[in-house]
Amino acid sequence: MAKTVRAIGIPAPNAGILAGNVLKNLDNPGEEVRFVLSPGAEVGLDAVARKHGYTLEFTKADAAVEARMVPSGKSMEEVDVSGDFCPGPVITVGNILAGLPVGERLKVKSTSADTIADVAAAVTSSGSKVVGEGVEGDRHYLVAEKAEKQAAGAAAAVDRDRVLIVQGNGIGNAERAYATFIFSKVAQSMGRKVTIFLLMDGVSIAKKGNAAAVKHPAFDRLDRLMAEVVAAGATVYACELSAKFRGIEQADLADGVKLAGAATYLQLLSDPAYTVVNF
Amino acid sequence: MDMTYQVIALAILVSSTVTGFITFRMLGMKLAPHFGALILALVATLAAVATGIGAIVYAAAFLQVIVALTAFTQMWETLKYSFQTSPGYGPHLALVMMLPVLAVAAVAL
Amino acid sequence: MSYTTTSRELIDLLGLKGSPVAVKLAKTASDVPAGYQKVPEKSRHCQFVQDARLKGLKGYAAREEHVCKGGAGVMGIEPLPPSVADGSTYHKLGNFKTSEGALDTVTAIPKCAETHYASVYSPLETAEFEPDVVVVVATPRQALRLTQAYLHAAGGRISSDYSGIQSICADAVVAVKERGVPNMTLGCNGSRKNSGIAEDEVIMGIPPKNLAAIVEALKVFAGKWG
Numbered sequence: 001m002a003k004t005v006r007a008i009g010i011p012a013p014n015a016g017i018l019a020g021n022v023l024k025n026l027d028n029p030g031e032e033v034r035f036v037l038s039p040g041a042e043v044g045l046d047a048v049a050r051k052h053g054y055t056l057e058f059t060k061a062d063a064a065v066e067a068r069m070v071p072s073g074k075s076m077e078e079v080d081v082s083g084d085f086c087p088g089p090v091i092t093v094g095n096i097l098a099g100l101p102v103g104e105r106l107k108v109k110s111t112s113a114d115t116i117a118d119v120a121a122a123v124t125s126s127g128s129k130v131v132g133e134g135v136e137g138d139r140h141y142l143v144a145e146k147a148e149k150q151a152a153g154a155a156a157a158v159d160r161d162r163v164l165i166v167q168g169n170g171i172g173n174a175e176r177a178y179a180t181f182i183f184s185k186v187a188q189s190m191g192r193k194v195t196i197f198l199l200m201d202g203v204s205i206a207k208k209g210n211a212a213a214v215k216h217p218a219f220d221r222l223d224r225l226m227a228e229v230v231a232a233g234a235t236v237y238a239c240e241l242s243a244k245f246r247g248i249e250q251a252d253l254a255d256g257v258k259l260a261g262a263a264t265y266l267q268l269l270s271d272p273a274y275t276v277v278n279f
Numbered sequence: 280m281d282m283t284y285q286v287i288a289l290a291i292l293v294s295s296t297v298t299g300f301i302t303f304r305m306l307g308m309k310l311a312p313h314f315g316a317l318i319l320a321l322v323a324t325l326a327a328v329a330t331g332i333g334a335i336v337y338a339a340a341f342l343q344v345i346v347a348l349t350a351f352t353q354m355w356e357t358l359k360y361s362f363q364t365s366p367g368y369g370p371h372l373a374l375v376m377m378l379p380v381l382a383v384a385a386v387a388l
Numbered sequence: 389m390s391y392t393t394t395s396r397e398l399i400d401l402l403g404l405k406g407s408p409v410a411v412k413l414a415k416t417a418s419d420v421p422a423g424y425q426k427v428p429e430k431s432r433h434c435q436f437v438q439d440a441r442l443k444g445l446k447g448y449a450a451r452e453e454h455v456c457k458g459g460a461g462v463m464g465i466e467p468l469p470p471s472v473a474d475g476s477t478y479h480k481l482g483n484f485k486t487s488e489g490a491l492d493t494v495t496a497i498p499k500c501a502e503t504h505y506a507s508v509y510s511p512l513e514t515a516e517f518e519p520d521v522v523v524v525v526a527t528p529r530q531a532l533r534l535t536q537a538y539l540h541a542a543g544g545r546i547s548s549d550y551s552g553i554q555s556i557c558a559d560a561v562v563a564v565k566e567r568g569v570p571n572m573t574l575g576c577n578g579s580r581k582n583s584g585i586a587e588d589e590v591i592m593g594i595p596p597k598n599l600a601a602i603v604e605a606l607k608v609f610a611g612k613w614g
Contacts, residue, residue: 005566005567007567008495009493015547017547018547021544025568026568168363170364172305172306172360172367173305175307203360213353214306
């Protein structure tokens with residue numbers, strides 16, 4: 001477990017002197033130590049860290065700087081989930097996080113930005129925090145910090161101003177496919193934010209060119225409807241597993257559609273702000 | 280030429296207008312080429328059965344194959360990705376996919 | 389672990405007036421060492437420390453026994469009173485020119501992250517519990533020797549931080565308990581006026597695990613410097 005030393009108000013170089021003494025006097029020498037400092041007090045801290053065999057990482061909160069010292073060699077755990085597809089990455093990360101003590105961090109890397117987004121949803125849904133994100137070379141990454149899952153507090157009144165439309169039917173069922181977007185338009189006209197989750201056959205709607213072939217005499221071409229709905233601010237997800245099942249890759253998807261994993265779906269379903277509808 | 284095959288083909292064409300109508304409503308797609316070929320094939324097959332004239336039998340057989348082909352080329356993407364919904368097309372497809380074989384039999388046997 | 393010998397040696401080697409004080413913050417009532425009673429009279433934390441140092445007081449003080457809520461507050465025994473926590477008390481007392489400055493200081497005062505049931509006190513030599521911190525009230529020269537003894541093993545420098553308020557509670561006990569590093573502090577109006585910390589005395593809080601090495605170093609100094 002990370003030891004926290006609150007040292008707000010102690011300026012450099014005293015903060016560094018304090019830090020050095022803390023590191024020399026740890027009960028568990030392999031411990032990670034987290035110093036909470038006033039801005040500016042972190043000057044010189046990297047030298048202290050190096051001297052005692054630690055690696056230093058900074059995060060800045062609003063009024064404080066957090067300096068984490070991790071024994072070098074025992075650096076933050078990392079896992080690369082490139083090439084693995086939903087639900088693999090989420091399950092892999094979930095298992096590692098479950099075994100970490102509170103306060104410890106895990107870096108998750110992948111060549112796919114969508115996978116990282118899905119992992120982020122899984123991390124926050126399980127009560128832990130995402131404390132950093134970025135790109136390194138060809139890898140997207142996030143840093144997750146294990147936290148205790150908070151029990152739900154008193155149910156606050158939540159504005160149900162969002163609509164999640166789940167569609168498991170694809171271009172092989174024109175009426176349902178049309179209903180997805182026509183209903184989206186209605187919801188948008190009523191001021192609701194729309195998210196569409198296409199799964200199973202539904203991902204066929206998302207494949208470039210497919211919706212253009214669907215046309216009912218009384219309505220506009222399906223792809224035009226979809227484009228209008230997206231332009232009006234809707235988010236359209238295609239289930240990664242269903243796409244994979246059908247040999248559809250991210251590059252095959254129409255503009256504005258993103259691959260998403262099970263964790264994203266679950267997060268949307270669990271969010272009390274969403275009204276969920278299935279056609 | 281054994282006309283039996285053409286009679287069966289005619290039966291299938293007539294039956295498939297109904298199953299095809301039910302199936303087509305799921306698609307929401309313009310299938311003009313398919314319908315055009317279907318009508319021509321229906322007329323030609325009727326004529327072939329009624330007259331038994333060799334040339335007409337050939338024409339009918341050819342059109343029957345075109346009917347199946349035009350449907351497939353337009354619907355391929357749908358069939359390819361609709362794992363869950365494709366069984367709904369099953370009855371119609373099961374019947375009409377017999378046409379190419381019957382067409383060949385009608386002229387070869 | 390018994391600190392009887394260690395305590396005696398500290399007193400002798402340094403020439404301390406009174407005893408080093410063992411202080412422990414008990415999380416729950418069952419955490420209070422067996423046989424310890426509540427302190428006989430309500431008072432302040434700094435007074436309890438002085439009484440243990442000079443009069444051999446042994447006992448514990450829970451919420452009702454702590455008269456100084458600032459002290460009890462930073463030790464987690466009760467919530468800090470709002471007027472202390474927002475700095476207005478110290479602003480009114482005249483410590484700080486502006487209320488922002490007062491708030492700044494109070495925000496930075498070392499405070500326990502957890503809550504506690506009571507604070508427990510005993511002269512170190514007779515303490516039947518493992519202290520969280522050992523508080524030594526000393527002259528500057530004695531504090532010098534303690535500092536030199538602390539640095540003797542591995543060298544380096546020592547930093548002490550304080551703010552002229554809540555000295556014996558926050559600086560000498562809470563800071564040392566939370567960080568695991570000694571801290572020296574110069575007292576405060578409360579502790580000097582109410583608890584009799586003398587003109588020529590300063591206060592040091594020391595983690596118990598450093599005591600053995602400190603005593604060894606003091607013996608080396610006694611040998612070399614007399």
